Amino acid sequence: TLSANAILGRLRSICMPYIGRPFKDEQIASLSQTIDGVMKQMVQEDYAQRIDVSLSASRLDRINGVLRASVRFIPPLSIEAITVEITLEPPAAGI
Numbered sequence: 584t585l586s587a588n589a590i591l592g593r594l595r596s597i598c599m600p601y602i603g604r605p606f607k608d609e610q611i612a613s614l615s616q617t618i619d620g621v622m623k624q625m626v627q628e629d630y631a632q633r634i635d636v637s638l639s640a641s642r643l644d645r646i647n648g649v650l651r652a653s654v655r656f657i658p659p660l661s662i663e664a665i666t667v668e669i670t671l672e673p674p675a676a677g678i
Contacts, residue, residue: 586630586658590622591669594636594652597621603648603673611638611650631656633664648673 597618601610615638622634634656640649649672657664 586656587665587667589630590625590634590654590656591667593621593625594618594654594669595671598650598652598671601648601650602671605646605648606640607645611640614638614650629659631658632661633657 598614601614615636618636618638622636625631626634634654636655637653639651639653643649644651649670652669652671653666654669655664655666
């Protein structure tokens, strides 16, 4: 849907400065707060009725600068929620 593309695109752009570099819990907490604020703004702009994003990263993910996000949202005029699992990682070398 258009909502999904817009939400995931915005999420990627917010997370890009973190991708490919090691990060710590504090950085994930700060990033989560930023994402929450942006997603609230997107709800106000009618991209969705509700958007919830939770970030996770294993110890190895943190070292390699990889973030995993679970994005759950309710599109406008819908009663069903959509959940998307996305992994944000640096592009593979040679591609």
